[in-house]
Amino acid sequence: MTVRPVPTAAPGRLGVVLLAAGLGRRMGGPNKLLRDLHGAPVVRHAAAALAAALPDAPRVVVTGRDAEAVAAALAGLDYRAVASPDPAAGLGVSLATGVVALPGSGLDGIMVALGDMPTIAPASVAAVAAAWGAAAAPERAIARPVHGGRPGHPVLWGCAHRAALAGLDGDIGGRALLQARPDRLIRVPVADPGVVLDIDRPADLAVAARALAPRSRRDDIEKQWSSGGCPS
16 A cells, blocks of 8 residues: 655644544454455554645554554554553543644644544545635634535644643543534535545445555556556
């Protein structure tokens, strides 16, 4: 899987939190984040899209189940792995853990993404960042992609929300904060269904495999050309 930076105007210095501490009860069986998709684990696809769109951002992955294996799956993508103190407690604890682990100063915003969403295109991440950066007061703005009328991920939070994110607990996540400040939300329409596709059931994995197939084929062709071979 090739990771290539996505050209975009710098919207400010961003940090990235990738949440990968869920227990995956609905999926059952082996950790869904480590399931194979076109030769790479699910979580690596999610992480690579963020790295391609925001190559200079400090990046943190919050781990839980199979922590060492999840961290190893991101080798070479420049993520700092931190363990959730209580993965069973829910999304809020994991999100707060990731936010606290980012550099304490110098960040204008925090991009929060989910490790079980492997088909998000880097261009969608860049579009969210660009829309947020164009806001009149990006430090107070919140931006998220929308596809087919459905809100998706990742969600970009201005730095004014950092303390609230760091104080989250339980399984609430950022939803309560979004509901409390709808006036600050920027909805970014994208043509990418990946922003609303998470892996909860085996059928979702099959959908993701089909969605990623064209991208994987393009990567194979580019590798062949760069090595001097001809596409078959």
